[in-house]
Amino acid sequence: MSLEVEALFTSALGLQPPWVVENVELDTARRRIDFEIACQGAVLACPACGAGAQPVHDRLRRSWRHLDFFQFEAWLHCDVPRIACGGCGKTTQLPVPWARAGSGFTAAFEALALALCRELPVRQAAALLRCADRQLWRRIEHYVEQARALEDFSGVQIIGIDETSLRRGQNYITVVHDLDAKRLLFATEGRDHQTVLEFAADLKAHGGEPAQVRHVCMDMSAAYAKGVALALPAAQISYDRFHVISMAIEAMDQVRRAEMQDDAAAVRLALGAGAKTLKQLMWGMRRNPASWSRRQIDAMHWLQRSGLKSARAWRLKMALREVYARARAHNSPERAATDLHAWLSWARRCRLEPFKKLAATLKDRFDAVVRGMTDHRSNAFVEAMNGLLQQAKRAARGFRTSANFIAIAYLRMSKLTHLPAHPFAPAAPR
Numbered sequence: 149m150s151l152e153v154e155a156l157f158t159s160a161l162g163l164q165p166p167w168v169v170e171n172v173e174l175d176t177a178r179r180r181i182d183f184e185i186a187c188q189g190a191v192l193a194c195p196a197c198g199a200g201a202q203p204v205h206d207r208l209r210r211s212w213r214h215l216d217f218f219q220f221e222a223w224l225h226c227d228v229p230r231i232a233c234g235g236c237g238k239t240t241q242l243p244v245p246w247a248r249a250g251s252g253f254t255a256a257f258e259a260l261a262l263a264l265c266r267e268l269p270v271r272q273a274a275a276l277l278r279c280a281d282r283q284l285w286r287r288i289e290h291y292v293e294q295a296r297a298l299e300d301f302s303g304v305q306i307i308g309i310d311e312t313s314l315r316r317g318q319n320y321i322t323v324v325h326d327l328d329a330k331r332l333l334f335a336t337e338g339r340d341h342q343t344v345l346e347f348a349a350d351l352k353a354h355g356g357e358p359a360q361v362r363h364v365c366m367d368m369s370a371a372y373a374k375g376v377a378l379a380l381p382a383a384q385i386s387y388d389r390f391h392v393i394s395m396a397i398e399a400m401d402q403v404r405r406a407e408m409q410d411d412a413a414a415v416r417l418a419l420g421a422g423a424k425t426l427k428q429l430m431w432g433m434r435r436n437p438a439s440w441s442r443r444q445i446d447a448m449h450w451l452q453r454s455g456l457k458s459a460r461a462w463r464l465k466m467a468l469r470e471v472y473a474r475a476r477a478h479n480s481p482e483r484a485a486t487d488l489h490a491w492l493s494w495a496r497r498c499r500l501e502p503f504k505k506l507a508a509t510l511k512d513r514f515d516a517v518v519r520g521m522t523d524h525r526s527n528a529f530v531e532a533m534n535g536l537l538q539q540a541k542r543a544a545r546g547f548r549t550s551a552n553f554i555a556i557a558y559l560r561m562s563k564l565t566h567l568p569a570h571p572f573a574p575a576a577p578r
């Protein structure tokens with residue numbers, strides 16, 4: 149190719165002397181473009197100590213995958229000099245300006261890969277980029293770790309602690325959110341009290357102060373309560389709507405399952421039901437009436453006219469939802485407390501063991517439950533974050549280890565400010 153083309157690509161790649169594009173080869177059959185880059189000069193500054201005019205010891209051949217050039221897969225190649233320094237006595241390879249040390253991708257390619265992994269499952273991003281998933285996972289971990297190290301947590305005061313599991317019932321991960329900044333602060337394996345201590349240490353490492361955390365929104369796990377008491381001395385606890393309602397749904401399911409087991413004949417008689425209706429019933433009971441299907445409406449119609457325990461359990465669950473809905477409307481802790489008292493006294497007298505137990509649990513933690521009832525921002529956020537965590541799990545499909553999941557969750561949910569910029573961002577403001 150002509151000299152002008154090499155000069156053009158030298159500028160387009162942002163190269164400065166001593167780096168220049170020396171040759172460009174376009175292979176239309178293989179849809180590939182190869183750039184040969186040279187590092188000119190027989191003497192160069194030592195990258196280890198900075199001593200000027202040191203001799204080039206030898207050159208090592210290396211290659212990097214770069215952003216595609218139109219429909220061509222682009223590769224950079226260079227014989228990278230090693231400098232034998234008379235100053236410090238070391239032989240050091242010169243860092244190249246287009247890639248970080250040790251990577252076989254250029255920095256621009258890595259930035260694109262990260263941008264894709266924020267939006268797509270990693271496997272899909274790898275397919276689009278025509279590289280291996282494993283190569284992307286390594287980079288996600290690298291850049292997330294580097295970006296997190298520079299994060300500042302000094303303003304953190306209100307947090308949410310939650311657990312999630314990679315597979316149903318196993319591989320638990322504890323996640324801690326900043327409820328003000330609406331971002332994921334910390335994630336770690338396990339769900340014991342130690343996880344909260346680990347969070348406090350991480351908070352400190354990022355300039356935060358555990359004693360400054362004044363509010364924690366979480367579920368009722370005794371382990372987290374112990375961890376908070378140990379590590380976050382000034383924190384007041386509240387229990388969010390999502391977890392309390394989940395407990396009511398679980399109590400309702402227990403009643404329904406027990407009734408089906410002990411008294412299946414009565415259930416069928418009351419509902420006039422086959423297996424299909426019973427399945428509709430199970431889902432209908434869990435869902436909001438507004439989203440019932442035609443069949444669920446029928447099943448729920450019969451349930452409500454029956455004298456079944458399941459019907460009573462469903463009414464109790466719906467009444468608790470209503471207590472939360474009213475609290476959202478009136479926003480008064482006093483009225484929320486009155487409503488909750490009324491619900492608890494009903495639940496205590498309902499003769500359904502799971503609800504009596506739930507009532508006892510809520511009564512024990514009455515103040516923290518009421519605090520959670522009027523804390524709308526946290527409630528909405530906890531639910532939104534749950535959605536994002538599910539997406540992060542899908543993004544790690546096929547490679548769902550704790551480390552991968554945590555890395556992708558940080559990439560997507562931590563609002564990290566020190567990640568490489570998207571390579572397709574406009575070069576100049578428009």
Ligand SMILES: [Zn+2]
Pocket residue numbers: 194195196197198199233234235236237238
């Ligand atoms: Zn040196």
